[in-house]
Structures are given as C-alpha cells and as structure tokens.
Amino acid sequence: MKDNNIERLVPVFSAAFALIYIISVERNWALFTYHPKIHQWGWLVEPAKNGPPMYWYGWLVTSLLGASAVSVIAWPLLKSRPTQYWLGWTVPLLVMISVFYLFRDFFLR
C-alpha cells in the first residue's frame, strides 16, 4: 500500500477508534476481562470473581480491531477522495466532550 493510501485511512482509523471505544465503554464490549486480584484473564465480559474485574484492556483491543476493520471497509470510498483530516479530530473531540457528560454522575453526587 502506498503512503497516500495509508494517509487516507489514518483519519478514519482515529475517528472510528474513538467512536467504537466510547460505545464499548457504554455497552461494555470488552474483548477480554482481567481479574487483578487473582491475576486471571478471561474472554469477553466476565462478572466479578474475587475482587473487581477490569475491562479497560478489553475495550482498547475491541476499539483497535474495530477501527482497523472500519478503515479497511471504508477504503473503497476513500481511494478517490482527498485525505479527510477533519474527520480524524472532530469525532474524537466530540467523544472527549461526551466522556465528561457520561461520567457526570461522579461529580454530582
């Protein structure tokens, strides 16, 4: 793949990563779960065993794989268009703002 081709995919990847990540957090689409107290890993979302489960690593991998897939799928639409730089930062910016909204309950208790 030429440099120009990669350039066109990168903004889509960043936008898709942020979007899929925040959906993963909200819907808990973790590809795997870590149980830190017993040092145990498990596939997909597992309930607490002994101590709290951690889904953050799973959300990251879900987002990485999802954003890679979206970038590949979007490739036919992008190859004849200029690089959509704006997409790569506007979507993550909106997601960043939504994070503060989604977690507002912690600050309003």
Place this chain on the structure above:
Amino acid sequence: MATFLVILHGLLAVALLGSITHQAIAVIWPAQRKTGFVNAYRSVSSRAYVNANMVLFLAVAVLGSIIYPIYRVFIRTYLENARLHPAVGSFEVKEQLIAIGLGLLPLYWLVWRRPDPASKSARVAVTLMLCFIVWFSFLVGHILNNIRGMFGL
C-alpha cells in the same frame, strides 16, 4: 517494584508534559525572534517534538496500564469507601481520555510527518487535544497520588 513504576510513570509524564506543552505553545503562539525567555520558548521547531511525544505518550500509557490493577484493587476501593466520588470519576475520565489519545497518535504522526496547508487545522487541533489529555491526566494522577496528604484523610 510498584513504587518504582509509579515514580517512573510520574517522571516520564513530567517529560511528556513539558514536551507537548512546548510544542502546543509553539503551534498556537509562534514567534520568529528568539530574544528573551518567552520568545525563545515560542520559537522552537514544533516538528522536532513529534517523535519524542509519541514515544513518551506510549511509554507513560504502557506504564500506567501496568500499575493500573493496583489502583483498581486497592486505591479505588479506598476512595469509594471514603465516598470520594469526584476523585473516582476523575480517574474514570482520565482512563477514557488516555484511550482516545492512543487512537489519536496515528493521526498526530500523519499531520506532522509532512506538514502541508491542507492538514494545518488538524495539526493544531490534534496537538491541542493531546496536550489537554496529558495535562488533565497528569493533574488527576498527581492529585490521586497525594490525595491522603492533600485532603488530610
């Protein structure tokens, strides 16, 4: 070992904070002359910071992810029992912002690799967003690390 990793995480975060703030200032408030401290601070070559910022961001994030389980099991439980919900929430926000920052790194690399007019707004926006993420995460981490002393708990 955990204490060593926390200190290393903090030291690398300080380096990243300085580096990305320097770049962000040079991007939004550039200067041609190098006379005086402020002008010299503003007149640096922004591109020179890109690789260092990327490596530092990744290193800090990886170290943070290694020590994260300790926070989840011991610190967060303590904060919840002490009903320090804003502190817990701040870390939750930090964790999500870091993830979004990781997703932004490829775009950050792209827009700085070959700066051209078409990517100027993206270059400014991504640099400022990463700078905000680093500042927010640093302050939250610093406050949580010292929360018992700071709030007399």
